[in-house]
Amino acid sequence: MKILCKYTPQYVAKICSYGLCILALALASLPSLADDSSFEFSGFGRIVSGAIDDDSLSFVGYDNELSFSEQSLLAIRGDFSYSEKLSVVAQVLGHSGESRKSGVQWLYLQYEPTTNLSFKLGRQRIPFFNYSDVIDVGFAYDWISPPIQVYTNYVFSDFDGLTSRYKYSASSITGSLNAYYGFFEGELVVSGDRREADVQYVFGLAGDAQWRNFLFSAAYHEGSVSVINQELSGFQDVLRQLNFLQSANSLDIDGNASFYKLGLSYETIDYYIRSEFTAIRSDILFVPDLDAGYLSMGYHFPAVLLHATLASSDAQYGSFPSEIPFGVNPQLDALGFGYQQVINSLPVDSLDSFTVGIRYDYTINIALKAELSFLSGKQGDRAFFDVIDSTSQKPEALLYQFAVEWIF
Amino acid sequence: MKNNLLASINNNKSFGRRVGLGLSLAILWTTPISTAFAKVKLIANVDEEISLSRQEVKSLFLGGAVQYELSAVALEPDHRTRLQFNTHVLGLTESRIQSYWAQMRFSGKSKPPRELASEQSAIAYVMNNKGAVTYVDEATELPDSLKVVFETK
Numbered sequence: 001m002k003i004l005c006k007y008t009p010q011y012v013a014k015i016c017s018y019g020l021c022i023l024a025l026a027l028a029s030l031p032s033l034a035d036d037s038s039f040e041f042s043g044f045g046r047i048v049s050g051a052i053d054d055d056s057l058s059f060v061g062y063d064n065e066l067s068f069s070e071q072s073l074l075a076i077r078g079d080f081s082y083s084e085k086l087s088v089v090a091q092v093l094g095h096s097g098e099s100r101k102s103g104v105q106w107l108y109l110q111y112e113p114t115t116n117l118s119f120k121l122g123r124q125r126i127p128f129f130n131y132s133d134v135i136d137v138g139f140a141y142d143w144i145s146p147p148i149q150v151y152t153n154y155v156f157s158d159f160d161g162l163t164s165r166y167k168y169s170a171s172s173i174t175g176s177l178n179a180y181y182g183f184f185e186g187e188l189v190v191s192g193d194r195r196e197a198d199v200q201y202v203f204g205l206a207g208d209a210q211w212r213n214f215l216f217s218a219a220y221h222e223g224s225v226s227v228i229n230q231e232l233s234g235f236q237d238v239l240r241q242l243n244f245l246q247s248a249n250s251l252d253i254d255g256n257a258s259f260y261k262l263g264l265s266y267e268t269i270d271y272y273i274r275s276e277f278t279a280i281r282s283d284i285l286f287v288p289d290l291d292a293g294y295l296s297m298g299y300h301f302p303a304v305l306l307h308a309t310l311a312s313s314d315a316q317y318g319s320f321p322s323e324i325p326f327g328v329n330p331q332l333d334a335l336g337f338g339y340q341q342v343i344n345s346l347p348v349d350s351l352d353s354f355t356v357g358i359r360y361d362y363t364i365n366i367a368l369k370a371e372l373s374f375l376s377g378k379q380g381d382r383a384f385f386d387v388i389d390s391t392s393q394k395p396e397a398l399l400y401q402f403a404v405e406w407i408f
Numbered sequence: 409m410k411n412n413l414l415a416s417i418n419n420n421k422s423f424g425r426r427v428g429l430g431l432s433l434a435i436l437w438t439t440p441i442s443t444a445f446a447k448v449k450l451i452a453n454v455d456e457e458i459s460l461s462r463q464e465v466k467s468l469f470l471g472g473a474v475q476y477e478l479s480a481v482a483l484e485p486d487h488r489t490r491l492q493f494n495t496h497v498l499g500l501t502e503s504r505i506q507s508y509w510a511q512m513r514f515s516g517k518s519k520p521p522r523e524l525a526s527e528q529s530a531i532a533y534v535m536n537n538k539g540a541v542t543y544v545d546e547a548t549e550l551p552d553s554l555k556v557v558f559e560t561k
Contacts, residue, residue, distance in 0.1 A: 167473035
């Protein structure tokens with residue numbers, strides 16, 4: 001039995017990661033074996049500064065003093081092609097913000113049996129939404145900060161597993177179909193706090209189709225997650241001892257979550273209209289149902305691009321059990337009050353925003369950007385702000401940002 | 409006096425040339441990019457005659473799938489013919505293309521096509537590589553061995 005337990009999916013994933021590192025080193029040390037082997041070195045970086053106009057609020061680390069340290073980063077990528085079909089890729093990223101993790105983001109073996117089919121095995125980023133897997137590559141999109149309602153840190157970003165991608169073409173329609181399966185062990189943001197998480201599995205199916213100037217995309221992802229919630233484990237024990245099992249279990253962060261996405265864009269040489277609508281559903285009461293979306297428009301002038309984006313999110317928690325009676329005795333009242341306190345402190349991230357920005361491509365690999373976002377949440381909600389006294393202040397602010405983005 | 413001045417302008421060829429050049433530059437400067445240049449054609453090193461749709465050409469040069477075994481060869485970003493191709497075929501500005509490739513490269517989806525400095529070197533490369541495809545100005549003379557697979561209208 002012990003032997004069986006040892007071979008959990010996570011254990012297998014770990015072994016696979018180690019195996020991949022050894023294989024990468026082995027391939028890198030034998031470049032002379034294949035005539036068409038090559039090594040490519042590339043990377044990207046961004047320096048972002050920003051501030052909000054309110055001195056009592058904080059939003060993604062920004063307060064009302066100009067800060068350069070929230071979103072600036074540098075990444076280096078090594079791409080070793082052993083042959084036309086086989087390559088190893090490693091990407092290491094250093095992030096200036098405290099809420100973001102630095103380290104190896106990508107480390108995978110890529111195999112392309114045909115020009116239209118490819119497989120990747122190893123550490124990768126989950127392509128939940130359109131820009132999820134390139135969220136750090138600011139040069140790849142026109143915003144400085146993609147709409148936080150969709151690109152929230154609710155979702156974990158890395159996984160160890162297998163991805164397959166098939167590109168198709170049918171004369172007037174071209175596109176791709178993608179599927180992946182994997183695991184993840186690491187930090188995850190749940191109800192605003194970073195916690196150790198264990199994602200037993202995560203899989204996804206995603207497809208896109210381009211027809212004339214339209215691009216349509218859709219995706220479904222599902223994961224099973226358990227998170228250690230140490231602060232509440234003592235409280236849960238008390239609830240269990242008094243036989244309030246539903247209440248005790250409702251504080252477990254353990255269950256399944258599903259992610260849905262629909263995207264529609266229209267692009268010409270002069271302008272574009274892009275939209276994305278997402279939904280997160282989960283049977284974990286601590287994770288709210290989150291519906292979000294944005295509509296973005298951009299216009300290319302000869303030298304610069306101007307863009308405007310409307311975005312919105314609606315977060316709703318499921319109903320928590322109410323089995324602790326009130327008015328029986330002071331101890332039970334205190335327990336019931338404590339339970340309500342925990343539930344009421346869960347952050348509600350409903351936010352409306354309007355962003356306008358400008359992008360100027362100084363050279364083919366350097367872009368300068370400026371962006372202004374008006375953020376507005378309801379009184380009593382957190383609305384993605386960091387720290388807020390929700391009883392006295394409405395989560396509302398103007399966010400200014402400036403950025404230099406480059407790739408090399 | 410007026411007639412004399414006109415006559416002297418007419419007689420002064422270099423002055424006329426300068427005015428002509430100035431006017432041409434002014435026209436170039438103010439005319440939208442999309443109408444200022446000539447057409448492009450796509451040439452391939454293939455055995456059989458094939459004809460690609462615009463969507464297939466876009467897909468081929470943006471790292472997507474095509475029904476044939478073809479590999480794209482592009483010109484460098486500042487090349488005039490590349491600008492025509494971007495505008496009339498891909499329908500994207502150069503900066504949009506660069507940000508698109510940043511997305512594809514750093515998510516490991518695909519890599520940009522090989523880039524060469526001149527039409528001559530692109531033609532030479534295509535001649536030496538089966539299935540290679542590149543774009544050239546409509547007026548460019550081609551060796552008999554290469555086939556035209558797409559032309560802008």
